[in-house]
Amino acid sequence: MDNQIVLKKSLFRSDAVQRLLAFGALILLFIVFSIASPNFFQFDNIVGILLATAVNGILALGVTFVIITAGIDLSIGTVMTLSAVMTGVFITFWHLPVPLGILGGLATGAIAGLINGSIIAKMKVPPFIATLGMLYIAKGLALVFSGLKPIYFNDTPEFNNMAMSSVLGAVIPGFDVPNAVLIMFGAAIVAGLILTKTVLGRYTFALGSNEEATRLSGVDVDRWKIAVYTLGGLFSGLAGVVIAARLNSAQPSLGQGYELDAIAAAVIGGTSLSGGEGTILGTVIGAFIISTLSNGLRILSVPQEWQTVVTGTIVILAVYLDIVRRQQQ
Amino acid sequence: MKTNKLFFAIVALLLVAIVVGCASPTAAPTTAPAQPAATTAPASSAGAKPYIPVISKGFQHQFWQAVKLGAQNAAKDLNVDITFEGPESESQVDKQIEMLQTALDKKPAAICFAALDSKAAIPLLQKAKAANIPIVGFDSGVDSDIPVTTAATDNVAAAAYAADKMATLIGDKGEVAVIVHDQTSRTGIDRRDGFINQMKSKHPNVTVVDLQYGAGDQLKSTDIAKAVIQAHPNLKGYFGANEGSIIGVLNAVKELKKEGQLVVIGYDSGQQQLDAIRSGVEAGAITQDPIGIGYKCVDSAVKAIKGQTLPKTIDTGFHWFDKTNIDDPTISALLYK
Numbered sequence: 129m130d131n132q133i134v135l136k137k138s139l140f141r142s143d144a145v146q147r148l149l150a151f152g153a154l155i156l157l158f159i160v161f162s163i164a165s166p167n168f169f170q171f172d173n174i175v176g177i178l179l180a181t182a183v184n185g186i187l188a189l190g191v192t193f194v195i196i197t198a199g200i201d202l203s204i205g206t207v208m209t210l211s212a213v214m215t216g217v218f219i220t221f222w223h224l225p226v227p228l229g230i231l232g233g234l235a236t237g238a239i240a241g242l243i244n245g246s247i248i249a250k251m252k253v254p255p256f257i258a259t260l261g262m263l264y265i266a267k268g269l270a271l272v273f274s275g276l277k278p279i280y281f282n283d284t285p286e287f288n289n290m291a292m293s294s295v296l297g298a299v300i301p302g303f304d305v306p307n308a309v310l311i312m313f314g315a316a317i318v319a320g321l322i323l324t325k326t327v328l329g330r331y332t333f334a335l336g337s338n339e340e341a342t343r344l345s346g347v348d349v350d351r352w353k354i355a356v357y358t359l360g361g362l363f364s365g366l367a368g369v370v371i372a373a374r375l376n377s378a379q380p381s382l383g384q385g386y387e388l389d390a391i392a393a394a395v396i397g398g399t400s401l402s403g404g405e406g407t408i409l410g411t412v413i414g415a416f417i418i419s420t421l422s423n424g425l426r427i428l429s430v431p432q433e434w435q436t437v438v439t440g441t442i443v444i445l446a447v448y449l450d451i452v453r454r455q456q457q
Numbered sequence: 458m459k460t461n462k463l464f465f466a467i468v469a470l471l472l473v474a475i476v477v478g479c480a481s482p483t484a485a486p487t488t489a490p491a492q493p494a495a496t497t498a499p500a501s502s503a504g505a506k507p508y509i510p511v512i513s514k515g516f517q518h519q520f521w522q523a524v525k526l527g528a529q530n531a532a533k534d535l536n537v538d539i540t541f542e543g544p545e546s547e548s549q550v551d552k553q554i555e556m557l558q559t560a561l562d563k564k565p566a567a568i569c570f571a572a573l574d575s576k577a578a579i580p581l582l583q584k585a586k587a588a589n590i591p592i593v594g595f596d597s598g599v600d601s602d603i604p605v606t607t608a609a610t611d612n613v614a615a616a617a618y619a620a621d622k623m624a625t626l627i628g629d630k631g632e633v634a635v636i637v638h639d640q641t642s643r644t645g646i647d648r649r650d651g652f653i654n655q656m657k658s659k660h661p662n663v664t665v666v667d668l669q670y671g672a673g674d675q676l677k678s679t680d681i682a683k684a685v686i687q688a689h690p691n692l693k694g695y696f697g698a699n700e701g702s703i704i705g706v707l708n709a710v711k712e713l714k715k716e717g718q719l720v721v722i723g724y725d726s727g728q729q730q731l732d733a734i735r736s737g738v739e740a741g742a743i744t745q746d747p748i749g750i751g752y753k754c755v756d757s758a759v760k761a762i763k764g765q766t767l768p769k770t771i772d773t774g775f776h777w778f779d780k781t782n783i784d785d786p787t788i789s790a791l792l793y794k
Contacts, residue, residue: 426684
């Protein structure tokens with residue numbers, strides 16, 4: 129009896145539990161939707177879900193780092209748009225080689241993140257306000273640089289191919305998973321390594337657990353904070369490149385609202401908004417839960433109003449489970 | 458010390474901004490940062506020319522840019538001054554009301570107004586009426602008898618025409634799906650109902666199996682259309698009710714390699730849609746006459762200022778275009794890239 133309680137407690141204490149819960153929820157969703165509709169568990173539809181996760185997943189990776197430091201980044205959606213537009217400016221307007229244009233798009237995101245981090249760390253503006261400001265700045269600049277028009281990549285089909293052709297399909301015939309999906313998984317692996325294996329990752333957790341203690345132990349807190357926001361911006365830049373490649377165009381008017389989906393993915397995946405806790409695997413699963421849910425409900429032709437209601441319920445439920453878990457500890 | 462200096466510098470900057478802002482009472486709207494300066498000529502410098510503010514439902518979409526072009530052409534032809542502004546997204550009813558308020562404060566000769574939410578605007582419209590400022594509705598119009606006229610596309614008729622075309626192209630039976638930009642705006646409702654009701658009443662063997670809303674967001678519409686095509690393997694046709702929606706359908710068809718297997722019918726234009734129609738992936742589309750809408754609303758405003766009576770509505774028309782007539786001068790003049 130005692131043993132059982134101890135076992136239960138240690139299980140709940142484990143960080144893996146939230147991930148297991150989330151993963152279990154994802155599996156459950158797959159089972160339910162597969163039973164409900166024969167059209168759900170089809171190769172093409174699974175690829176559709178993977179692809180629908182790509183952009184939100186990459187955004188969520190970046191914001192996970194920021195949230196673990198007990199910060200927030202509201203600008204990721206429009207910084208993504210700005211990065212997409214700048215990629216278009218570099219490739220289509222300036223005729224730079226595609227790889228350079230992509231680097232330019234990534235750099236745009238990183239610079240926006242660097243500015244966010246500097247405003248937060250050096251000017252002591254709260255992250256919510258600083259990144260809210262950046263949300264508007266990036267949105268406005270995206271409209272300015274694009275001239276209010278979508279920028280198309282019709283002269284450079286290799287850019288669209290980069291995201292939408294399938295390296296996997298070339299290796300394994302018939303297994304046509306678009307590269308955009310691989311890019312997301314690649315980014316997730318890199319993010320996971322940074323978070324768990326590097327100094328930056330350790331300080332990300334330290335900042336979120338106890339910033340004052342971290343500062344007192346001689347760590348240059350400001351510098352690492354700037355680094356975290358820059359990294360978050362870099363992921364937004366990557367999301368910008370991927371969305372531009374997938375749509376074969378940089379669309380200057382979308383992007384706002386994407387930050388909330390990304391934050392929801394991180395939170396569903398067990399990242400704590402009060403900082404100090406979170407995993408990349410959890411975030412990836414969180415992103416998949418969101419896209420699987422909306423895909424499945426669409427397949428079942430559930431009216432869209434209700435799809436939105438269900439997503440909201442899931443977010444609250446996920447955080448509630450997290451709180452229950454903490455109380456058990 | 459250092460932070461103090463910075464603080465004072467910021468305060469000083471803000472003060473300068475406030476002073477400058479107050480000195481020019483007709484400062485350009487902050488939500489329209491990319492408007493060319495020429496179109497936002499302040500009322501005070503207008504001299505004898507009548508001033509007509511045009512308040513649209515947006516400014517960043519191609520469609521509104523085309524409306525703006527039409528309005529500018531009319532302003533040139535009729536020797537009036539206009540400004541053109543609109544909120545960033547079609548959900549920002551409050552921002553649009555502010556714009557209308559500011560426009561009223563400038564005591565214009567007339568106002569052209571495309572309401573996001575007719576009812577929300579009524580108190581201000583009554584104020585305009587009391588001040589003898591004629592209101593001309595355009596695009597979706599205003600649900601009220603205050604506007605002297607409304608220059609708009611008959612979206613119900615246009616979407617019904619799209620339904621007829623769809624039925625003909627799929628052999629008058631089978632499953633079709635619809636994706637609309639939103640469920641609350643006038644154009645969204647009219648195009649949805651126009652299409653669906655026409656199918657129900659005139660083409661009983663065609664069933665609309667799915668209806669979704671993608672907010673006109675290209676990425677969201679793509680993922681929605683993909684899921685819907687997956688869910689309905691027998692789907693024969695897809696109707697997208699605005700540019701963002703139909704681009705989503707086109708992306709989905711391309712990603713699922715179903716080019717040519719679905720009859721795709723769209724709305725408005727834009728580079729991607731025009732390319733798809735030329736290549737045959739999209740069967741055709743309905744185009745409104747955005748330049749005509751812009752032109753006719755300013756033209757009507759000028760007539761109203763002169764005291765002429767106007768018809769209650771001015772139908773600015775719609776046209777079906779496909780591969781065969783896309784390069785006709787009458788059609789291509791209406792299309793934007």
